[in-house]
Amino acid sequence: MPRISRSEAEQNQADRAGPEFLEALARGLRVIQSFDRDRRQLSLSDVAKQVDLPRASVRRTLHTLVQLGFAETDGKLFRLTPRVLTLAGAYLLSNPIASILQPAIDRLSAEINASCSTAVLDGDDVVMIVHASPSRILPLSAQVGFRIPAFASSLGRVLLADLDDAGLDAFLARIQPHKLTEQTIVDKKQLWQAILKARADGYSLADQEVEVGFRSISVALKRLDGRTIAALNIGIHTERGTPEMMRQTFLPKLRSLASELQQQLI
Incomplete structure (x- = not known):
């Protein structure tokens, strides 16, 4: 799989975090955070623009979120599901x-x-x-x-x-x-x-x-x-x-x- 080029901000963050920093997880969280009250449904292109990542990377991330139940799609638009609340719930409960x-x-x-x-x-x-x-x-x-x-x-x-x-x-x-x-x-x-x-x-x-x-x-x-x-x-x-x-x-x-x-x- 070809390596995804880092943005300047990502490179600086990776340099600060060291070799244990997991970029795939960081990008997945950025994709989740691209949805909000004003952006409840987004297309693949919309998400890629919001997080400033290649469409191929965003497509894989969204596919993974859908498979895990954290997002759903009608084939064109993506939206988060209530399962995302388990992430906040983990914080509140712990x-x-x-x-x-x-x-x-x-x-x-x-x-x-x-x-x-x-x-x-x-x-x-x-x-x-x-x-x-x-x-x-x-x-x-x-x-x-x-x-x-x-x-x-x-x-x-x-x-x-x-x-x-x-x-x-x-x-x-x-x-x-x-x-x-x-x-x-x-x-x-x-x-x-x-x-x-x-x-x-x-x-x-x-x-x-x-x-x-x-x-x-x-x-x-x-x-x-x-x-x-x-x-x-x-x-x-x-x-x-x-x-x-x-x-x-x-x-x-x-x-x-x-x-x-x-x-x-x-």
Whole structure:
């Protein structure tokens, strides 16, 4: 079988990872990640374009995913199947943090009748690992596995605030902020200031920066040794309350829960 030429990014990654790095697995995961809420069905050509790989390589990867039950096709378009959720399930079931957090998040959500989430930093995004919501409220921006750009979200800014100045500089240098709504902050100097404010205040509030009509407030979740491991969040529709109401009513509850959970996280 002819060797597939590496892109510059792949070559750099392989050089960093060393001889044990398995390129076929890496490419397979990239193909899975090419599907999202806006790209639920893709043709072979679509996937090849998304992952910047030769069609032959993508064809073999998609064929393998179909045979393993992680994808299906009508002969033209491919889509992921629910079996992909077993990958996320493996993380959630093997991660004791999620099992500790879910009951607490469920309790807080029921108490305040609002959406509550926990997220972790993953590259330049935050990823929801725990979520609870009143049944009549289904926000798009707070579901398990959902990814949000860290720069635009209260969750992300709380987690980025835990970086040292060099790490924060590196983050801001590599990202290309883009408008998610009219209120999204994209100026890097303003983002720096917003993250430093979150560091100083111990919380972050984002007002319709990720989703129009939706506000969120977040605090850091720390272990007993003081290390930040996740962020806790409450999100509401704008008609439900003002930013000041969120600070006065929801922030104390988030801080109380974070303090309670810290005693359980070693």
